[in-house]
Amino acid sequence: MSMEERAMKRGVTAQMAVEEYSRPIIGRINGLDGLRAIAVLAVLVYHLYAGLLPGGFLGVDVFFVVSGFLITTLLLREVRSTGVISLGQFWLRRARRLLPALLVVILVSTALGFLIGKDLLVGIGRQTLGAMTFSNNWLEIAAGSSYFAHTAPQLFVNFWSLAVEEQFYLLWPFGFLLLMRCVRSRVRRLGVAAGCALASALLMAILYVPGTDATRVYYGTDTHAFGLLIGVALAFAWSGGTGMDLSRPNWRHRRKFIGLGALALLIGCMFIVDAASPFAYRGGILLACVLTAVLILTLLEGTGPLQTMLNFPALTWVGQRSYGIYLWHWPALVISDAVAPQAIGTPGWWIIRILALALTVLVSALSFRYLEEPVRRQGFRATWAAASGAVARGGMKVNGAKLTAGLGATLALLAIAGILTAPAKSQVQTALERNQSIVSAATPPTLVPSAAASATADKPTDKPAAAPSAPAPGAGNAPAAATPSGTPMAYPNGDEVIAIGDSLVVTSADGLRDRFPGMAFDAASNRQWPDGVAAIGARLANDSMRRAVIVHFGTNAGVDQTVVSKALDMLGPDRMVVLVNLYGASSWVPNANDALTNAVKGRRNVIIADWNKAISQRPDLLQPDQIHPGIFGAHLYADTIKKAFHDLAVRTGGAVPADYTIVDDY
Structure with a gap:
């Protein structure tokens, strides 16, 4: 069976102008892990105390641009290499990357919420359903929840952004196939992506009403997809064989200044743009996304002082674990506040919350090493088989594998009990x-x-x-x-x-x-x-x-x-x-x-x-x-x-x- 026939069997058409994508697409972009680290650290500081970095929430938008760029680049690479896209393999790779850590965070956080009480489990059934069905943002909008003001400490309030990204992962491959089939010109594909990004940003600006809660326009996939789409446009602009030439001497000479300037402006936005300001929804978030795209562009095809700075080992380490850090940090802060409430801004408050973030980094590192990476490399079945084998080899003896399995079972039971007994209303x-x-x-x-x-x-x-x-x-x-x-x-x-x-x-x-x-x-x-x-x-x-x-x-x-x-x-x-x-x-x-x-x-x-x-x-x-x-x-x-x-x-x-x-x- 030919490659095209195999693709047709999966329901994917292979008729795409692949000759346009002749430029090699590298597997790892120099400095991108450092950019991820800056993004997640900004979010952590914002959630630690928003007054320190009022625009730290823009770190999420940095992730959106990076995701849109990388996913589209991967799809283009698959088109160039094989002429087809295996949707099953694409989604399986995303599931391996996202689901293991997500499931563990849900189990541990819900179990602790059940043990601690204090309103931690109000709405937990809805939040868990949203996390597992990639619809958290829309369920919270429908429930009237607020990202900016709460009457209950939501454990998974940060999952809204995961829902937006996961919806993109599910739907974008179909949009990509349609675009590749119906639009032959690379420039026009770029134009379509940029036009959709602009439409999303305009919708956010139009629907936002100053002086009111901005959760709808902030959570909405329709109003907050422009970061992902800007990343898509950048991928189309760079990956095409007739696209932008980043090897020209003028660009190589200016790239370091442009990159450092874009990074400085992006960090400046994080200090200036405030979630309570109309500017955030009428240009501020869009500006941060554009600056991120420019920054990524300067990291492509070559090295320089910006790459050297972003490749600093500590930044690279944090960037590689940024997904787990993002997942764990908010539940850790909420649970620590419930266990040891302190007056905001007091030394005790700072100590408790900094310890919560330190624990976040530790747990994320363990999750990355012993869960996320094994599943990503070996797959679900092989990882499960290895874990089951480790338990079986212990015989009657108590070993690390058995303790881990027992802890997992206990957490699962507590989490189920928490969901079933969760209060309908907060105090x-x-x-x-x-x-x-x-x-x-x-x-x-x-x-x-x-x-x-x-x-x-x-x-x-x-x-x-x-x-x-x-x-x-x-x-x-x-x-x-x-x-x-x-x-x-x-x-x-x-x-x-x-x-x-x-x-x-x-x-x-x-x-x-x-x-x-x-x-x-x-x-x-x-x-x-x-x-x-x-x-x-x-x-x-x-x-x-x-x-x-x-x-x-x-x-x-x-x-x-x-x-x-x-x-x-x-x-x-x-x-x-x-x-x-x-x-x-x-x-x-x-x-x-x-x-x-x-x-x-x-x-x-x-x-x-x-x-x-x-x-x-x-x-x-x-x-x-x-x-x-x-x-x-x-x-x-x-x-x-x-x-x-x-x-x-x-x-x-x-x-x-x-x-x-x-x-x-x-």
Whole structure:
């Protein structure tokens, strides 16, 4: 049977213009392992603490470009060598490379989650199904999960990128065959790949809505495939016999400067591009992918100072194990936070998380040596046979092989038990649902304002709202009279207070209601500062705003100082306003708190409730997500606000209750 007949039997057509691909394609690209190392180290630093490297998430996009380039180059090499593509062998090679480590990470992490508890297994069935079916990103999108804000510590949140790559591995060979059959010109093939990459980047830019959670456009295969496609375009550009000539003296002379410049710019992007910034989704990620493609181009066909630098032994070692390091690092960080919660930024927190990453590297090295490489070289059957033989040869004696087999069986049983008994909801979600009824019951109604009223509400308020008649006893929802500007502001009674905010206000409702009996709420999960401005405008428009206002937004997407200033202008200078700052490991938290601090400068009637400082001293009062307060944390939250109102009253010369106290026994 001829080669073509064998290919037809597999369902693959061999009619491709193979004569165009006459240039030898090397098996290993000088310096590429070093580039992989830089990519995975950037991701590790970003997940360790995003404030250190706000754009460290771009390391994933570096991997995308490398994968698109290498996979397409391999397909072109197979076309050149045999005239056909064996899809079965192609997918088998990918399975050998990806599945062994993935399965072990799932088993170990799920088993540990079962033993530790603390919400680690919320949604684990969905996450495991997504990992095993290469659909993690779409399942998480459908479930409403967020990459940027969590109510539960997801063990496999980093698997979204594996899903995107694996979908590419499954579908791209068909696209490749179709492109090779239907488009004869190498230049046109390059154009198709580049055009599809541009379309994907444009779709991300169009679907992204500033100020909202960007998970959909970040996770989506359609909106985040451009890195892979840029790698495809680079492979078509380089691999063709009539393609770019990298042996020309001018290119060889300039290559080292271009490569070093591209690397410097790429690292610069990792320091500048922020996941909370619209620029990330409207050009920033695309720029990083283009710089990666340029960088790869300078590594091809030759040596130079860039290759020498990227071939540094430590970088090469990390790059070769980058897949395992990427798989293990996120579960290791999540589990370490659950086992030994520490206040973010404290020495203990740094020690615990650095130890988790060190353990990640160790486990990844063991996995690479004893699992990934044997399976990749020998295949599943031969590796299984060798392992089974080692167990059998031990007879009745306990040896390393038997211990490993026993450990594997135990982990499998624990993982199955974890999946079967996983809680349906996180403790945070349960608290949100319970407290939302409290908040709803204490939320004064708002009327839908007319267009004219809305326009008025959007403008800065220069004078207080008209003073209504005194409320009847017990009429806690009635608005209180505002105080003329410049006069003392007395510490508020509960029926003079309203809290407008997001999930932090909802989870703290018990504590707030205890400290401010009769207070009102206007709060719900997943709200952000633009929602706060709208809520403030609606209440000003129908006179349901109270004299003392608590405002807390930014948990989900940071803080825009301009928007905060607009909200404060709307509330005017004659209400007591407490802005609550943020606590968390998200990259935007330090800048968000700086923005809040700057927004209150020069405003006599506004003060910051330093929730960040208060909870940093008692991280044990947080829910397992390390963001929302637990039962006692809600009372600390309320006391932090109570103290802010006290300090604001003192600052303006207002009266303070004689029996004012702060409970600090939690």
